[in-house]
Amino acid sequence: MEEFESTAVVNQTIMTRENLLEVIAMQESYTICTRCVMDTTAEEISFDQEGVCSFCHYFDTTVKSTLERAKTKEGRRLLEEIVRKIKESGKNKPYDSILGISGGTDSSYLAHLAVSLGLRPLAVHVDTGWNTPESEANIHKLVEKLGLDLEIFVVDWEEMKDLQLAFYKASVKNCEIPQDHAFLAVLYKKAAEKGVNYILTGGNLATESILPRSWGFNAADSRHLLAVHKLFGTKPLKNFPILTFWSRYLYYPFIKGIKEVRLLNLVSYDKKEAKRILAEKYGWKDYGLKHYESVLTRFFQGYYLPTKFGIDKRRAHFSSLILSGQMKREEALEELKKAPYPDSELLKQDKAIIAQKLGLTLFEWEAILALPPRDHSEFPSSEFLYKTKDLLVQKLGIRKRWHNLR
Numbered sequence: 001m002e003e004f005e006s007t008a009v010v011n012q013t014i015m016t017r018e019n020l021l022e023v024i025a026m027q028e029s030y031t032i033c034t035r036c037v038m039d040t041t042a043e044e045i046s047f048d049q050e051g052v053c054s055f056c057h058y059f060d061t062t063v064k065s066t067l068e069r070a071k072t073k074e075g076r077r078l079l080e081e082i083v084r085k086i087k088e089s090g091k092n093k094p095y096d097s098i099l100g101i102s103g104g105t106d107s108s109y110l111a112h113l114a115v116s117l118g119l120r121p122l123a124v125h126v127d128t129g130w131n132t133p134e135s136e137a138n139i140h141k142l143v144e145k146l147g148l149d150l151e152i153f154v155v156d157w158e159e160m161k162d163l164q165l166a167f168y169k170a171s172v173k174n175c176e177i178p179q180d181h182a183f184l185a186v187l188y189k190k191a192a193e194k195g196v197n198y199i200l201t202g203g204n205l206a207t208e209s210i211l212p213r214s215w216g217f218n219a220a221d222s223r224h225l226l227a228v229h230k231l232f233g234t235k236p237l238k239n240f241p242i243l244t245f246w247s248r249y250l251y252y253p254f255i256k257g258i259k260e261v262r263l264l265n266l267v268s269y270d271k272k273e274a275k276r277i278l279a280e281k282y283g284w285k286d287y288g289l290k291h292y293e294s295v296l297t298r299f300f301q302g303y304y305l306p307t308k309f310g311i312d313k314r315r316a317h318f319s320s321l322i323l324s325g326q327m328k329r330e331e332a333l334e335e336l337k338k339a340p341y342p343d344s345e346l347l348k349q350d351k352a353i354i355a356q357k358l359g360l361t362l363f364e365w366e367a368i369l370a371l372p373p374r375d376h377s378e379f380p381s382s383e384f385l386y387k388t389k390d391l392l393v394q395k396l397g398i399r400k401r402w403h404n405l406r
Helices: 002-018 020-029 054-069 073-089 105-116 133-146 157-170 177-194 222-232 245-255 271-282 295-309 314-323 329-336 344-357 362-369 383-395 399-404
Strands: 097-100 121-127 150-154 198-200 259-261
Touching: 054 073, 054 314, 073 198, 097 105, 097 177, 105 121, 105 133, 105 271, 121 133, 121 177, 133 150, 133 271, 150 177, 157 177, 157 222, 157 362, 177 198, 177 222, 177 245, 245 383, 295 344, 295 362, 314 329, 344 362
Parallel strands: 097 121, 097 198, 121 150, 198 259
Antiparallel strands: none
């Protein structure tokens, strides 16, 4: 092991020499927004004369009105209208909606909100094999105290493991695609299975309005998922849940009448207040940063992305909170001075656990992590279809509606 570590140091030195000029150039052109904390690690970013970034301008022109509306009578009316439709659709049925729950802040507060509004969701958790004990405890405390039925969909582990490994071998930015795709596919599958017309998700604009496209790739793109697996996987995907573009945007909405609803966009959602309520009412425990309820996600966001691609997703999370008035820029800058991983010992532990679960030695896992970065564009995808859909949404003038549904 010591021999491998010393080799890694030598390789790092070689990499530093090879990329020295590139690093210097990056430092000279580095810019950070004067309003939020987004910077030039996001390839598509631009700045105005005051140093305010394009993400801030997007927030002002597209997102801000939706957040402000949630505090008004119009927002309350819209919330009541959607809740009424969900209740009516669920008459004489065991459930009126499907609620995806992970144990994290957003989905946990969503469960609390849904019940307080008189909805009767079936809570669905997708177990991809990477839950932390804290997230599992949070889920069970919530559903028990809220009186919700819970169904846990356990993804076939051998297929999940093979698919997850395929993405890390592909060495692309978004290695979370297998998990995220499974979550969404299962929710639609369950909605159709239960005859339910509404899927409640924790996605929201207050805490996640900013996420650069250059930092990842669309997890819903099944063609891309299968293409990466075909090249780097070793096992057939017989049981893994797949959601195609056509099933999501044609079959499920128009044939089955299923819609995604983001209830948190229809209320004044404050993350700190949500955590306080969850802790006091349900004994919910905070797990740290956003999406760290999964061991693999914690490793992906806290180590893989910063180390391999120079991407710190905390910048997007913090910037979203800054723009929605839930965090001061100075506070965010102080937090960014800290390492993205909560603890160096935890990093070593997580790295060893992940290697073991993937059936690898630590040396093999380190070798995969050290592969040269590749771009998602090198693999087949349905990106054209998604871009076309987005353009149609904009041209039809239903952008505000799209923030609440899907």
